[in-house]
Amino acid sequence: MKSLIPFKTLQKQLYLPICLLSIIPSTSQAEQNTIAKSSSTQAVNEQSVDTDEQHTPFADWVDESHKSLTETIHNIGEYLDESLAKDEDESDLVNRSYLRIRNRSIYSYRGKLDNEFKVYFKLDLPHVKRDWKLIIDSEPSDFDSLESKQRGITTGSKNTSGDTVGAFRLQDAHFGNWHSDFDIGIKLKLPLDPFTKVRLTRVDPISENWTSQIEQQFFYYHSKGLGSLSKLSGYYALNPEESKIFKTTTSAQYLKEDDKWELLQQFELFHRYNDKILFEYSTGVSADTGENKEITNYWVSASWNKRIYKHWLYLGVRPQLEFPREYNYHPNPGVMIELEMFFSKNRKIDRLGRYIPKPTIPESQD
Template sequence: MKKILALIVVAVAMQAHAEEESDSDLPEWMVDKITPVHSRVSRWVSSTSRGLDGFFGTDDSLRVENQSYLRLSQEFEWRETEDFDTDTSLRFRLDLPTTKERLRLVIDSDPEETQGTLEQQGSQSLRQDQTDRRNSVVGLDRLSSRDKTQNWATKFGAGVKLRFPLDPYVRMTTERLWDVGDGPWQLESYNRLSWFDSDGYSARSRWDFGRPLDEVRHFRFITNFQWQEDVDTLEFSETIELNRRLSRRSAIRYAGVMVGNSSSNPRINNYYLLTQYRRSLHKDILFMDVIPELHFPRDSNFDPRWAFTLRLEMLFTGDIQEPRD
C-alpha cells in the first residue's frame, strides 16, 4: 500500500508540471454529459438567490456580485486497520447581498460543530453519527459589512438541525486580518461560539500566521483550539504547512501536524504528515483531491498508520469566481 500511495503522488505531481492548453482532463463524451446538468443547476442557484434577494432587498440584486453556491462532494477513505469508507457531503449557501441587513441562507450537511474532535477532523475520520443526515442544518446568517483588515468582522446566525424533534442553534463568528510589520507576514484569526439544544455549547478558534515565499509558494503556521461541552476538554493542534502552486490548474500542500488536549496537563494524542494534491479536472467546476497521510497515534503506541483519501467535488454557482466560506 505504501508503494501504491507513493506512485500516485509522484504520478499526479509529474502530470501537473506540464501546463496544459486545455481546461479539462475529461473525455469529450463526459463533458457532454456534465455540461447541461451543471448549467441547469447553476442557473437555478443564481436565479433563486437573486430572486429572493430582489424580494427582500433592491433591484440591484440582478447586477451585484452574488456568492451563492451549491457544492457536492464525494469522499473515498481508507485507514490502516479499518474498513474502507465513503461519505457524501452537500453544502448549499444562498447569499442576499442587497437586503438592508445582509443575510445569508445556509443549508449545510457538514457543519463544523458536528465534525468531532480536532484529531478526528485532521485524520479525515468522523464520529459514528456523522454520516447521519440528521446532522444537516438550515439557518440564516446576518453579516456585518466591516472589512476584516480594518475591524473585527462579526456574523450572527440561527437555525435548526434537520432532525425530529427540531434542534435549534445559535452561533456567533468573528474574523480579523492583520499585516505584521512592514514585511509580507499576515496574521488571520477566526473564532466561533455555538449553542445547539442537543449538544450544548462549543467554542473554536483558529490563528493562521503566514507569508508568501515567492510567486508559487506560501508558508503558514496554524494554531487551533476547540472546546465542546459534550467532550469537556480543551483541544489544540499545531500545523506547519507549505503550499505550492504547480500550474494554473493544480496545487500541492505539505503539512506536519501535532494534536493534543488539556491546558493544565498537555498531552499529545497524534502526530501526522500529509500531502494534499488538488487539481481542477474541468474548468474550475470539478475538482479532485488526493490525500495520503502517515499517522503516529497514541492509542497505537505511536506506531505508524497509513491513511488515504480521494475526494471529488463539483461546484455549482452563477458567478464566475469560486465563492469562499
C-alpha cells in the same frame, strides 16, 4: 421573475451530476507555467473554458447536466431574493448562489475504509440589507474534533440523515479592526434544534512577509450546549508571487458535552504550481486535557489537488502517515481521495486558491 423549481425536479437534476463522480473525463489542455499574482486574475482564469477539450457526445451531456443544475440553483436564489427582499423600483443585482457536492474516501492500514458525502448550498440574497445570507448545510462540523476541522479530514463514517441545518448569516460586519459573521438558525430534525454561532477574525501585518490572523468562534446548540474554537495563525510569503506560502497554526477547542480542551499545533506549506495544480504539505501534533492528558496524534501528509474538468470539478489525493494514540502510537499509513463539484452561474470558483489574508480595516475605511 423566475418561477420556483419544484423539489422533485431538483432531485432529478442532482442525480445526473452525482453520477459523474466516478466516470468524468479529465481535460487535455497543457498546464500553464506561470501564476498571476493578483487573486482576482486567478479567479477569472479558473472560469475560462479549456480550448483543447474534445466535444464528444458524452462531454456534451456532462456539460448540459452541469448547466441545467447550475441554472436551477441560480433560479431558486433569484426567485427567493426577488420575492423576499426586492422592491419594485429596485434594479436587478447579481445573484451568486452556489451548490457544492463533495465526496471523501479515506483508507488507513490500521483502520477501515470511511466515506463522507456532503452537500453545501449557499443562497445569496443580494437585495437583503446588511448582507444577510441563507445557508443550507447538510453536515455542520461545529462539534467535529479539532483535528478533523484543522486538517480537513474524514474521522469516521457519519449518518447525515436529519443533520441538515438552515441559518441566516449576517456577514462582513465590523467592530473596529475585527471582522465578524453571525449565524442564527435551526437544525432540521425532530425535535427541532435551534442554534447560534458567532465568528470574529482579525488580520494584522507583522512584517513585509509575515501576516497574523486571530480567529475566535462561539457556537451554541440547544441539544449539545456550548462550544468554542480559538485559533492563531501566521502566514509567510516564500516568494513575491505568493504562490508558495508557509502557514503555522495554534488552536484550541472546548466542547461542553466532552468537558475537555483539544489542542493542536500544525505547520503547512502551500505550493500553487499553476492554475490547475496545488501541492500541500502538513505536519503537526494534537492533544487533549482529558483524563489521560496525552498526545492524541502525530502526523505528516502531502496532497495533490487538481482542477480536472473546466472550472467546476476538482480531484485531491492525500497520502498520510499518522501515529495515533488509539493504536498505541504505532505507524498508520493511509490515503484520502476527495472529489468536489461546484454549481454556480455567477460565482467565480477558485478551489485551489491559497492566499494570505488581507489586513482587517474598520468598515468606515473600506
